Amino acid sequence: MKTRGSLIVLSGFAGVGKGTVLKSLFETHDGYAYSVSATTRPPRPGEVDGTHYFFVTRERFEEMIRQDELLEYASYVDNYYGTPRSYVDNRLDEGFDVILEIETQGALNVKKKVPDAVLIYMLPPSAQVLKERLSGRGTETPEVVKKRMRRAMEESACLDQYDYIIVNEDVDECAQELNSLIRAQRLRTQSNQSFIRKIQRELKEIAEEGD
Amino acid sequence: MKTRGSLIVLSGFAGVGKGTVLKSLFETHDGYAYSVSATTRPPRPGEVDGTHYFFVTRERFEEMIRQDELLEYASYVDNYYGTPRSYVDNRLDEGFDVILEIETQGALNVKKKVPDAVLIYMLPPSAQVLKERLSGRGTETPEVVKKRMRRAMEESACLDQYDYIIVNEDVDECAQELNSLIRAQRLRTQSNQSFIRKIQRELKEIAEEGD
Numbered sequence: 001m002k003t004r005g006s007l008i009v010l011s012g013f014a015g016v017g018k019g020t021v022l023k024s025l026f027e028t029h030d031g032y033a034y035s036v037s038a039t040t041r042p043p044r045p046g047e048v049d050g051t052h053y054f055f056v057t058r059e060r061f062e063e064m065i066r067q068d069e070l071l072e073y074a075s076y077v078d079n080y081y082g083t084p085r086s087y088v089d090n091r092l093d094e095g096f097d098v099i100l101e102i103e104t105q106g107a108l109n110v111k112k113k114v115p116d117a118v119l120i121y122m123l124p125p126s127a128q129v130l131k132e133r134l135s136g137r138g139t140e141t142p143e144v145v146k147k148r149m150r151r152a153m154e155e156s157a158c159l160d161q162y163d164y165i166i167v168n169e170d171v172d173e174c175a176q177e178l179n180s181l182i183r184a185q186r187l188r189t190q191s192n193q194s195f196i197r198k199i200q201r202e203l204k205e206i207a208e209e210g211d
Numbered sequence: 212m213k214t215r216g217s218l219i220v221l222s223g224f225a226g227v228g229k230g231t232v233l234k235s236l237f238e239t240h241d242g243y244a245y246s247v248s249a250t251t252r253p254p255r256p257g258e259v260d261g262t263h264y265f266f267v268t269r270e271r272f273e274e275m276i277r278q279d280e281l282l283e284y285a286s287y288v289d290n291y292y293g294t295p296r297s298y299v300d301n302r303l304d305e306g307f308d309v310i311l312e313i314e315t316q317g318a319l320n321v322k323k324k325v326p327d328a329v330l331i332y333m334l335p336p337s338a339q340v341l342k343e344r345l346s347g348r349g350t351e352t353p354e355v356v357k358k359r360m361r362r363a364m365e366e367s368a369c370l371d372q373y374d375y376i377i378v379n380e381d382v383d384e385c386a387q388e389l390n391s392l393i394r395a396q397r398l399r400t401q402s403n404q405s406f407i408r409k410i411q412r413e414l415k416e417i418a419e420e421g422d
Contacts (some may be wrong), residue, residue, distance in 0.1 A: 120398075123406075127413030153414040159407050164398040167406075177398070184395040187331075187375040187388070195334075195378075196370050202338030203364035 003192065005031070005097040006185040007088060007114055009107045012122030013152040015134040017168045018101055021122065024175035032182075033096035035088055038064065041079040054084060071113050072106040083110070097182050104158045111161075118185050120178070121162040125169045127152075214403065216242070216308040217396040218299060218325055220318045223333030224363040226345040228379045229312055232333065235386035243393075244307035246299055249275065252290040265295060282324050283317040294321070308393050315369045322372075329396050331389070332373040336380045338363070 012018045026032055038054040040061050049055050056064070061080045064070050073082025083100060091098045100110065100117075110117050124130040130152060134145045159165065164181060168174040185191065223229045237243055249265040251272050260266050267275070272291045275281050284293030294311060302309045311321065311328075321328050335341040341363060345356045370376065375392060379385040396402065 121400075123410055127410060127417050130414075131417060149414065150418045153411075153418045156407075156411045156414050159411070160400060162400050164395075165400055165403050165407065166398055180391045181395045181398055184375075184392045187377055187392055189332075189371060189373050189376055192376050196367075196376065199334055199338060200364075200367045200370070203341075203360065203367050206338050206342060207361045207364045 003095065003186050005033075005092045005095050006182060006188075006191065007092060007098050007100065007110070007117040008182055008185075009100045009102060009110050009117050009119045010122060011102060011104055011107045011119070011155075011162070012168075013124070013130055013155060014148050015130055015137070016122050016124050017133070017171060017174075018122055020171050021168055021174045021178060022099060022101065024171050025178055028172075028175060029179050031096060033091045033098050035083055035091075035098050035100040037081050038070070038084050039079060039081045041081075054087070071100075072102065072109040074103075074106060085113075097185075104155050108158070108161055116188075116190060118164070118182070119162040120164045120166055120181065121159055122174070123159075123165055123167050125167055214306060214397050216244075216303045216306050217393060217399075217402065218303060218309050218311065218321070218328040219393055219396075220311045220313060220321050220328050220330045221333060222313060222315055222318045222330070222366075222373070223379075224335070224341055224366060225359050226341055226348070227333050227335050228344070228382060228385075229333055231382050232379055232385045232389060233310060233312065235382050236389055239383075239386060240390050242307060244302045244309050246294055246302075246309050246311040248292050249281070249295050250290060250292045252292075265298070282311075283313065283320040285314075285317060296324075308396075315366050319369070319372055327399075327401060329375070329393070330373040331375045331377055331392065332370055333385070334370075334376055334378050336378055 010018060010022070036050065036054060038056050038061060040056060040058045043049065043053070043055050047053065058080070061082065064082065064084065065073060069085055070082040071085050071088060073080055075081070088098050088100070102110070107119055111119055124133065131145065131149055134140055134148055166174060166178055166181065189196070221229060221233070247261065247265060249267050249272060251267060251269045254260065254264070254266050258264065269291070272293065275293065275295065276284060280296055281293040282296050282299060284291055286292070294313070299309050299311070313321070318330055322330055335344070342356065342360055345351055345359055351359070377385060377389055377392065400407070
């Protein structure tokens, strides 16, 4: 019997290392799928429709909004980005744990539409470490680092609305911990309804044999 | 920083193998503690007060009930049995994950008093396997097996009130799975309040440095 996968929503401050940890997780474990977003922005060279994004027209995207076909969406720089519910549902049905890497507001919206979704926030060991990681990239001006740290402070107000927090001190350890956490979700009662019904039915049959 | 442990309530049908799995879990992993029950029954030869049970008088036990010092209690054969809240609290504070192996009604009572408690139900792979395990012990008459199967059927109505289910197909694998599940509880947001407050405070300090 194939268990339906879990919808995992991962958020974290810019610079905390979400991408690196997920890369390690996907390289070392099977059974995971990224969510693929729909967007109205045009494809960049090398981007494949259905792999990197679902590229759709503005009209189609607005129809998806009206038909409640998106788990969450947002617009940046005149383009829409959103998570198609059907794509996620299909992968979950196939037994994959689907990872959705989105920011806080989107995460909380997903939780409203999918109460079973598991919200995980990735934190740095300390704020100082986050600052050093952002500065250490060498690509950000002090002004940008300052802006991101301020943004992190604002986002941190939402931490209590997440189900789990995970600390990224070491990338591979964090990926292992994330894997254990996600696999444990398969044991949730609501993920095992069909097995529970099977056992209840069997117990009833055996009890009735004796009558 | 020491994280407070989790209170784990484990239930399961008679014969499912809870004791064997817990033995394997305790032998292969540190950081676990059994809850020690209080009881009014007299000690049997070899039983040590504070290790096997806290042996108390009926008067003391009834005072514990009145003072809300018990997470749950029940009476069997003219004796009281119950879980002292303070013992559990102390072990949790020390960082242990505390395992409470009790039946369904007690488990649901604990959840009312300690909403953070994690309720896990151990199931057999099938009702038939349970029946074979009960019969195979060789110590039970067919009548007793029948009674236990009927009791299992009754208990199975409460499965949906548990947080997780775990299937005992192989003892050591089940113990490993139980360990992963319990360790994952340490990542729950409510178990990490002090770390979250620390990060929020640090982010605020760094953001204010720039002002």
